[in-house]
Amino acid sequence: MSRIQNRFTELEKSGQKALVTYVMVGYPSHKDTLSAVRGLIEGGADIIELGFPFSDPLADGPVIQHASTISLEKGTKMAQFLNLVKQIRKESQIPLVLMTYTNILYSKGYQKFFKMAKEAGLDGLITPDMTVEESKEYLKAAKNAQLDTIFLVSPNTSKARLLQIVKQTTGFLYLVAVFGTTGVQNKIQNYTISALKETKKIAKGKVPVGIGFGISTPNDIKSYVKHGADAAIVGSALIKLIEKTPSNKIQKTVASFTRQLKSATK
Amino acid sequence: MKIKFPKDGRFGEFGGKYIPETLVPAIEELEQNYLKYKNDPDFKKELNYYLTEYAGRPTPLYYAKNLTQKIGGAKIYLKREDLLHGGAHKINNTLGQALLAKRMGKTRIIAETGAGQHGVATAMACAALGLKAEVYMGYKDTIRQKLNVFRMNLLGCKVHAVKAGSQTLKDAINEAIRDWITNVEDTYYLLGSAVGPHPYPVMVRDFQAVIGEEIKQQIKAFGKETPDTVIACVGGGSNAIGTFYPLVDSKTEIIGVEAAGQGLKSGMHSATLSAGTKGVLHGMMTYLLQDSEGQIQETHSISAGLDYPGVGPEHSYFKDQKRVKYVSATDKEVIDAFLMLTRTEGIIPALESSHAIAEAIKLAKKRPKTDAIVVTLSGRGDKDVEVVQENVKNSK
Ligand SMILES: Cc1ncc(COP(=O)(O)O)c(C=O)c1O
Numbered sequence: 001m002s003r004i005q006n007r008f009t010e011l012e013k014s015g016q017k018a019l020v021t022y023v024m025v026g027y028p029s030h031k032d033t034l035s036a037v038r039g040l041i042e043g044g045a046d047i048i049e050l051g052f053p054f055s056d057p058l059a060d061g062p063v064i065q066h067a068s069t070i071s072l073e074k075g076t077k078m079a080q081f082l083n084l085v086k087q088i089r090k091e092s093q094i095p096l097v098l099m100t101y102t103n104i105l106y107s108k109g110y111q112k113f114f115k116m117a118k119e120a121g122l123d124g125l126i127t128p129d130m131t132v133e134e135s136k137e138y139l140k141a142a143k144n145a146q147l148d149t150i151f152l153v154s155p156n157t158s159k160a161r162l163l164q165i166v167k168q169t170t171g172f173l174y175l176v177a178v179f180g181t182t183g184v185q186n187k188i189q190n191y192t193i194s195a196l197k198e199t200k201k202i203a204k205g206k207v208p209v210g211i212g213f214g215i216s217t218p219n220d221i222k223s224y225v226k227h228g229a230d231a232a233i234v235g236s237a238l239i240k241l242i243e244k245t246p247s248n249k250i251q252k253t254v255a256s257f258t259r260q261l262k263s264a265t266k
Numbered sequence: 267m268k269i270k271f272p273k274d275g276r277f278g279e280f281g282g283k284y285i286p287e288t289l290v291p292a293i294e295e296l297e298q299n300y301l302k303y304k305n306d307p308d309f310k311k312e313l314n315y316y317l318t319e320y321a322g323r324p325t326p327l328y329y330a331k332n333l334t335q336k337i338g339g340a341k342i343y344l345k346r347e348d349l350l351h352g353g354a355h356k357i358n359n360t361l362g363q364a365l366l367a368k369r370m371g372k373t374r375i376i377a378e379t380g381a382g383q384h385g386v387a388t389a390m391a392c393a394a395l396g397l398k399a400e401v402y403m404g405y406k407d408t409i410r411q412k413l414n415v416f417r418m419n420l421l422g423c424k425v426h427a428v429k430a431g432s433q434t435l436k437d438a439i440n441e442a443i444r445d446w447i448t449n450v451e452d453t454y455y456l457l458g459s460a461v462g463p464h465p466y467p468v469m470v471r472d473f474q475a476v477i478g479e480e481i482k483q484q485i486k487a488f489g490k491e492t493p494d495t496v497i498a499c500v501g502g503g504s505n506a507i508g509t510f511y512p513l514v515d516s517k518t519e520i521i522g523v524e525a526a527g528q529g530l531k532s533g534m535h536s537a538t539l540s541a542g543t544k545g546v547l548h549g550m551m552t553y554l555l556q557d558s559e560g561q562i563q564e565t566h567s568i569s570a571g572l573d574y575p576g577v578g579p580e581h582s583y584f585k586d587q588k589r590v591k592y593v594s595a596t597d598k599e600v601i602d603a604f605l606m607l608t609r610t611e612g613i614i615p616a617l618e619s620s621h622a623i624a625e626a627i628k629l630a631k632k633r634p635k636t637d638a639i640v641v642t643l644s645g646r647g648d649k650d651v652e653v654v655q656e657n658v659k660n661s662k
Contacts, residue, residue: 107560
């Protein structure tokens with residue numbers, strides 16, 4: 001069983017849901033990313049998504065776009081991501097997921113890169129511009145390397161398509177809460193709740209369902225958990241917090257915010 | 267070698283649809299509607315009406331006698347897309363897609379633009395058909411093509427200046443896609459070149475293929491079954507694929523010209539097919555200008571319309587199949603070609619189109635007088651006179 005699956009099984013036993021948190025590699029600096037990750041672990045996050053910057057992040061809103069730009073300006077390379085994963089693995093067994101765009105993975109070679117990433121300690125992949133139609137080589141390589149493939153679905157995804165996507169998904173399924181890019185904050189929409197219920201129905205007994213995009217408070221998490229989410233994913237809100245916190249306080253501040261978020265999943 | 271409508275959206279290994287899941291239903295809806303209407307007699311009739319009565323088709327195939335004599339080789343013919351309403355080939359595509367959007371019941375149109383020609387052509391088609399349009403344009407492009415920003419504003423179209431990334435065409439596309447993800451229900455994304463996820467590359471090619479179809483007919487009047495050579499400039503590749511596609515199964519030599527900017531070795535260019543590697547951007551697998559980490563590189567061209575690090579997937583396919591030869595022209599060669607055509611023929615070409623002229627000038631010298639070289643003059647150069655003036659001044 002993968003670290004991700006394990007974590008969901010353990011949580012289920014203790015009647016909890018998963019808190020999934022996102023940080024951008026190399027933002028605001030490489031040292032700060034590690035501090036933030038330590039804060040996430042200390043605060044009780046269940047899964048960590050490591051965003052790797054891409055020059056053209058077309059599914060991302062302004063907050064993550066900005067973080068990508070800064071990270072790239074600082075010269076972030078894949079080698080640093082692998083080192084970060086290795087470093088985290090020395091300290092923790094928390095499940096780690098890479099979130100980036102297809103071209104980054106393709107340019108490294110799916111087979112070769114996934115194997116290296118797995119050896120470093122990575123557990124799964126989220127690739128927002130990878131559709132099931134185009135995923136044959138990607139899936140094969142991920143399977144070989146034993147990495148979970150976390151696909152995204154949207155409130156407008158048809159039932160037939162949901163079934164098809166669930167089939168290729170391992171770890172958890174990622175429901176995009178809103179029509180929009182990452183970071184869009186809105187009050188919780190009725191269409192999101194219907195989509196969550198529908199997705200849960202289809203994924204039930206196969207994969208847990210996480211929900212993300214625009215989640216920023218413990219209250220958001222509580223509402224989604226109430227309507228059946230197995231995991232809540234928080235990204236832009238954390239990036240914004242890290243952005244305004246001085247380096248030497250990042251770990252502590254992130255830990256304390258994470259604790260508040262985590263309490264909403266219990 | 268022709269691929270009419272690839273079911274899986276692929277030209278060989280190129281193309282496909284690499285898109286956020288939210289856009290999948292929209293892309294599927296588009297594909298179904300395009301397939302439904304493309305052979306529908308009423309749709310074809312209406313499109314043909316607008317192309318003829320509104321845009322000014324067919325465009326002439328003009329024998330450039332003075333230029334030919336000056337060079338002293340093969341005969342050069344110009345396919346005068348610059349004479350179309352709006353001043354470029356872009357209107358062929360915007361009329362087609364705007365009519366489709368209307369039939370799909372979409373009320374809001376968004377588009378990206380580089381040089382501003384596609385933005386203007388979108389604004390015109392939408393004004394004519396009673397649709398609302400908003401256009402994304404890189405901030406840098408809004409400065410160097412400000413005349414077109416005014417034109418769009420006059421046409422009642424909102425222009426969003428995009429300040430992210432390199433502030434050019436690729437960033438305008440990113441922002442248009444983000445808008446589409448956010449407003450997917452009522453919005454139609456009217457893409458301006460033969461790029462993006464399937465079915466855009468096929469659909470835009472089909473709407474632009476009228477260029478090549480007319481060339482095939484018109485060249486007969488000059489005693490040729492088909493041209494010996496056709497040449498077109500390649501940005502995203504829409505005027506080029508429209509010129510090439512109807513001739514792919516003939517014996518015609520086909521040449522696409524990319525922007526070599528300050529030279530291929532300088533790193534300051536946008537010659538994707540000449541210097542790129544395979545990758546995925548804007549929903550398609552294609553050749554890209556990228557670094558070894560898969561980050562897309564900044565490009566350079568004197569012409570905003572060619573300043574793009576990707577290229578339509580069908581061109582990548584024709585390159586690998588060796589059916590089309592892709593070459594490039596530097597900024598300097600382009601200015602020289604611009605001036606030469608302007609002075610010999612009294613035709614002011616767009617800087618984009620001047621890339622194709624530059625190649626024709628090089629090639630005609632080497633070819634016999636009996637040869638016919640057809641150059642697609644994709645647009646007129648009014649929008650470029652300021653840039654040209656500065657370049658001429660600086661080189662003195
Ligand atoms: C006159 C003209 N020609 C060519 C192009 C390049 O586009 P494409 O390669 O799609 O024909 C543009 C784009 O703005 C243009 O304005």
